[in-house]
Amino acid sequence: MMSNKQVGYLGPEGTFSQKATLILENEDTEIIPYPNILNIFEDLSSNVIDEAVVPIENSTEGSVGITLDALSHFDLKILKELELPIQHDLLVQKGVTIDDLNVICSHPQAIAQCRHYINSINKPIHTMESTANAARYVTEISTAAVIGNSILSKKYNLEILDESIQDYDNNVTRFVIVSNNDQEEITGHDKTSIIISLYGDKPGGLYEILYEFAKNNINLTRIESRPSKQGMGRYLFFIDMEGHRNDLIIQDTLETIQKKVAMYKLLGSYEMTVEGE
């Protein structure tokens, strides 16, 4: 008998990561909460789990640094992506009003997505490892509120004091499934992701690389720089493009680019954005 596929995500239960995982994976998959993203990648790369679902980018707060760093460090592939709309609410114990509060708790990303709101109510912040941990804390402390999703209100018996408090309405987080195994399936609606570093680490040298894409009319959906950890001013570039690496034009372009860069890593080709609910 084959055992079920095991997939790690950033837990605990009730986080947006869990929601993304439930959308991306089949019902018979065993999904396993992890305390932090680095642990997920370590277990994945040593085959303790089969796949991982991790956040990679948010439309308000930008890249998730630890995910990009792990993708550059480990030898893994992206199999799929999901853009999940993120709505944050302010949750409190039943009957608590805004005047009763003396602290707002949440994960740093959630806090960063609600800065204007937090500033407008003028309460101190307490950052925590997850929105679920913050919710648990609020069940014990009546003067605390948690910023998180509405699922937490049911799970922790909390009241929604204020709804949809994120700074920007179109707040979306992109999640990816990461695996040790590659896939080559072309869906006709694909995206390809690579990481490169430039000779001499000169950001200006990026021009020559972008020229290769522009020349071949390859549409880039994202260019993101990350520190190479080799000192200030030295970067890796994460580039996403429309098309599959087995499309002839992409294949040719990537071959040319490989000859021009100091480091090249293919993160995979996968179907573009499965829309979240």
Place this chain on the structure above:
Amino acid sequence: MMSNKQVGYLGPEGTFSQKATLILENEDTEIIPYPNILNIFEDLSSNVIDEAVVPIENSTEGSVGITLDALSHFDLKILKELELPIQHDLLVQKGVTIDDLNVICSHPQAIAQCRHYINSINKPIHTMESTANAARYVTEISTAAVIGNSILSKKYNLEILDESIQDYDNNVTRFVIVSNNDQEEITGHDKTSIIISLYGDKPGGLYEILYEFAKNNINLTRIESRPSKQGMGRYLFFIDMEGHRNDLIIQDTLETIQKKVAMYKLLGSYEMTVEGE
């Protein structure tokens, strides 16, 4: 009588931001700790303070998103920069050993710069608003340790249990002085910073902009994308170049670029990297 210049920084006392501020500003400047970076920018833009010293980029963890967002939101100028080497230590109450610990506390950036170490000692993390807040917490809880700089050990009477625990040796944070006033002084060793957004928000269009720099042999020291907050896939680009905006070649290039972009903002020209101690 003229009152002293007032400069805001991310407090409380004992943080790397304070250290950077003391290096960057004169002795007779009044330096004022703030609870968060957004508050600093708000007070600066409404002239409550004269200048602000804020972290903008770390060589391990990358950009400080809230600083970039504030630079794009408010109409302010960069006057100066400083690259400060960042060494993190693990601090505990006197006599406490690693086996006694059940939690590691610090600011999310400090935690992110010491991920490998934290993973190797396998203790849970508790993120806090500042390293100084975490140090204060450790003075009360003997089973907690704080990741922070050695100044905290004196200020809070803590012992250094482990030294220089950051993941990468060349760990540097770049700080900038931000002001309402511009300056035009050419030092001969200058840098110019701009923000642009592209028509249609296509990252591939960055190629045409980089071409203008490459054509004129202008060396770029940094290209950083940030979400424009208008939805997934739409970015602003922060570009730093060598040279002063009053250098003829930079002036011409920037004029050409202004005609090709949807949004253009000059953040200023300023002397390149004052080395920290």
